[in-house]
Amino acid sequence: MEPKNIKKIAIIRRNGFGDFICAVPLIKHIENSYPDAEITLFVDKRNCAIVPYFFSHLKVVVIPGGNKYLALIQIALKYRSENFDIVISVKTSPMKLNNLFLAILGGKQRFAIVDEKSWHSRFINRPRPQEQFKQGHQALNCLRILDPKIQSLSSELYPRIQLDQSPNEKLALSPPYLFISVSNNRTTSSLAVPALANIANNVHKLSSFSVIISYQGQDKDRAIELRQSLNMDSQICDTPDLSSFLSLLNCADVVLVGDGGICHFAACLNKKLVALYANTSIETWGPLSDNAICFFDNDNVNNIPTEQIQESLQRFIDLSRTETPAANDNMLPR
Structure with missing residues (x-):
């Protein structure tokens, strides 16, 4: 599909802070590649707290706690009507729960890393073979889920947080x-x-x-x-x-x-x-x-x-x- 025809993109990234931070270059790349698309991030409650430091303008859906299978299925069914053009599981190893989520969410193009022997690989119509992602930086491999031709990570895509440089009132010390x-x-x-x-x-x-x-x-x-x-x-x-x-x-x-x-x-x-x-x-x-x-x-x-x-x-x-x-x-x- 031509970039101009991509209107809605969904990205799921669970797990810890470091995992989400390594997905930031991919999200930036998607913004650059599909400037007219609406991007929805599906994240867990913990990562929801850090999203605004990188992307204050994107739509964020929080995956609730509790039974993770039930939570993901309910969220996927709720947002299935969005008719996403692209859905991406940003996990650099096969993950059956994420792949099931993409299938229920129903995106036209579903990108994820798969083990071809696993039953959940059949849900992915843009599969990325696991063996191609065993080396290289986590952030680069996240980028390559969307585009395997990418061979390097530009510093322009590095995750950056800009905060006010005013002195911290808690500190009663001399720098550095x-x-x-x-x-x-x-x-x-x-x-x-x-x-x-x-x-x-x-x-x-x-x-x-x-x-x-x-x-x-x-x-x-x-x-x-x-x-x-x-x-x-x-x-x-x-x-x-x-x-x-x-x-x-x-x-x-x-x-x-x-x-x-x-x-x-x-x-x-x-x-x-x-x-x-x-x-x-x-x-x-x-x-x-x-x-x-x-x-x-x-x-x-x-x-x-x-x-x-x-x-x-x-x-x-x-x-x-x-x-x-x-x-x-x-x-x-x-």
């Missing part, structure tokens, strides 16, 4: 700021508190900076332990919602974090980022940023030589200080 999160749902991607403290203290011997410590509720004790172990000014910050968290992260000059949602958000904010990966492939899930240094270990990020992490942090912090020459004059009262 090193942002550290002591929370990660992947245990192997989280540095131990003594290692975090040792790295920060060694870097601080050569360059002054302050530390913003972020945590999730269950890790408050780890945040307190880290602050007590640091030799520089630091502050533990509670962020009860996504908005307050992104506002805090946006204040950072340098971010040190394991792979996961925070890593991807830091890349979206174009922060100087030192990202630590274990088990998860950097080639597949690395941050979409030209401003990131990534390290990898097969088993656990605590096996990564701390000297390498320190050197990268030092470089980024020194660069941040040259970009904020008034850093030493901006100390706020504690």
